[in-house]
Amino acid sequence: MVGLRRVRRSLVEHLTVLDASFLEAEDSDPHVSLAIGAISVMEGPLPDEDALASALRKRMLTIPRCRQMLRTYPFDVGAPEWVEDANLDLAHHLRRAAVAEPGDDHALFRLVGYIMERRLDRDHPMWECWVIEGLADNQWAILIKLHHCMADGIAAMQVISAMSDDGGGDTFASQIRAATEPDRARIALPRLTLDPLAWIQGAWHASNAVANVSARAIDVAVGVVRGVVRPAAASSFIGSVNTMRRYSAARVSLDDVTQVCHAYDVTINDVALAAITDSYRAALIRRGEQPKPNSVRTLVPVSVRSNDAVGQAHNLVSAMLVYLPVDEADPVKRLTIVHTRLSKAKGSGQRQAASLIATGADYLPFAVSARVVRALARLPQRSVVTVTTNVPGARQPVRVLGRKVLRVLPIAPIALQVRIGIAISSYASDLSFGITADYDTAPDVDQLAEGIESGLAHLVASSKRPPRSSVGTEG
Template identity: 55%
Template sequence: MEHLTTLDASFLQAEDSDPHVSLAVGAVSIIEGPAPDYGDLAAAFAERAQGIPRCTQVLHTRPFDLAAPEWVDDPHFDIAHHLHHVALPYPGDKAELHAMIANIMERRLDRDRPLWECWIIEGLDGDRWATLMKIHHCIADGIATAQMLARLSDEGAGETFASDIRAAHDSGPSFLSLLRPRLNPLDWMNDVVRATFAATSAAEHAVVGAVELTARVLTAGEESSLNGSVTRMRRFSAAMVDLAVMKKVARNFDVTINDVALAAITSSYRAMLLDRGESPHALRTLVPVSMRSVDHFDVTDNRVSAMLPMLPVDEPDPVKQLQIVHRRLDRAKGSGQREGGSAVFAAAGNIPFALSAWTIRLITRLPQKSVTALATNVPGPRGPQRVLGRKVVEILPIPPIALHLRTGIAMLSYAGRFSFGITADYDSAPDVDALARGIEDAVARLAAIGRSQDRSARVEDDAK
């Protein structure tokens, strides 16, 4: 039996602390039509799900949290409990699709069954259809979820953009890895000394990062309509831009694609707050960071840490916003926040599970006012996918919201597209579509500024 880690189980405990939240993550694949026969789809998905252990396993919990929950095979597994077939009302455009997504995601998964669902959605305009995969966050983080979803496609889990991220090739300093056999005893002793210093330095870095994360969590932010209690109902919207445009902007301004995405989110949040009649102020934002190395892409669990940068929503100039985002993310990466967050959960795994579970439930019940937004970047498949021979043209990520965050944004790169999926509380964020449009506008604005700078540079070169 496999036990949940402390981090995996924390998503169950956070869900327990608020009856209005569901901590399931999801992704919608929009597929060229016409849709295949439902029976053929059900048979294909049933066969492919059998090859993914978590799809046929159920949680077994212990009374009073005396031990961590564990995954056990479901003796009564029935694919019919997990596959659902619906159709959009006419005209089947984005508004109807987004409303359907919100309605599906706001309901909690049944913990008496394997914690996933697949919804087949027909009736999209343009002779298209979609699948919505919904998986509890206790099963997997973004990269592991993307791998699971890819295994349900015709191609299976192939190459993804996840291989580009830092953690995929950076496992950090390892004491044992440096103690390789050496013929010269002096060389071996030198390795021991270097490994000892590397381990000490890494530990100090993690401690500094953990202290910084803790201080930021305990520091209340500015009052904002983006924080507060949420209802059970959700809204969903999405923005879509060309990945080539994102890459071009990143090259023009010597930043990363993630910097460009967060700057676009910054700009759109600024416009949203101004439209609400609020004074824009810097937003402390939860940015999950992968700790998953490339040799663990096929492991289904959560391997993430976090950074808490301040998005410069108070800055009106889009280029300055991008530059500030870049500097603050660089600083957060170098401060040890990533390592510190990981170390905290690693340490929590060494204390009795009941104590950590009760502590997390208590903490997540308290109203938090330090973090205002969530922005998570999930690397998707590099190449186009197909489902029963039909091409997947778009993939929309769906983040959950919890802990008094009224909006959450997930980003996903797939083939040549970069999508933003936005989940929001129904009552407090009726302007979620404007938030999505603002992101698209912000990327277009940065691209236009970059083109203008290119033209100016060429004119100067010609003049010389």
């Protein structure tokens, strides 16, 4: 039991409600594991076990979260705390596995699906490092797996980058919107404390900020809730999930993506979502289903992590909800619609409203917020069909123990009756898409990956025809 283990108490750090919600969502469904991660595929030869263990100890264990475990309270009388594990044993976290012959991507992806479907042990720091051997062409891989309550995608990528010889170097994270713009919707609400004078003072200082944004945020939040309760069109993408997982990945050239961006005056996210839309459309048709305007609604996590918050390990994300135009047959028109819908969602205040709700939840007693999250997690939902998250990676190739990292493939979890999740990650000159899917729902997961690659190819081919044209608005 966690409460019986000897822990070293230092400065106590509580989980936010958003962090703890990933634990509650996992507890609400025995079929899900809310671990995130990434696979780094490297050139050989494989280092010996002592060298790997030494690197892991020197690099990963410098990160506080990798040395900390959860301390929980009965009846949710307080938020879970991060405390140092005084009995930390690296053997609990360093694992080894070998892929089946012939050691190709199919074999690697089968192993990834198996590893990610297993839940992390909450009696220890909630992460694992898997060393995977047996890959073709004298390659090997490291899979870093950690619980979503520890970190969001950007923070997780920083943890993963800690294994590299130079700590990961410069990343694309500095280009995200929150890193370059002040988030005026974030409000420092007072946290619950036993000191009534401190609480009243904090509440007084927060009240003016709340008054400035709360009316608009509430209006937007009501609209978001109305959208969430509106079910998507019936399709094979909707339904419960089982315990087993499938995984596959697509990889495209960032130069090709940039070419499309320049040709149509759109963003990398626009192009990535348009390629994903192409794949979902093809999948529906392949399954004998009619693509409809409301067939595929995706939840798009949005980072609210400023450059000042780079060192913070917990989740700093908001979210937007967007319908993918799978009903549109023309690739360029799909890109136009994706661009317009994302722009409208960004301008509508969805991101700020979701951030305000998450911040406000921290203001409530944890017992109340935990019960609300737990109840919501158990409700059936048929509105959000998929999750699509973008995690910036290193700008330049990196090395681990002198071995070059050839590619980095992100891994997203699925939960809350979402059967398919796609994580997007940039690394050097590549943009990779990692697809996690319910085993029974997506036997065609490899075709979903191929569909993303062909979706981008369609846009690249179209971008070469006109010299330059701007994306218009959705009609």
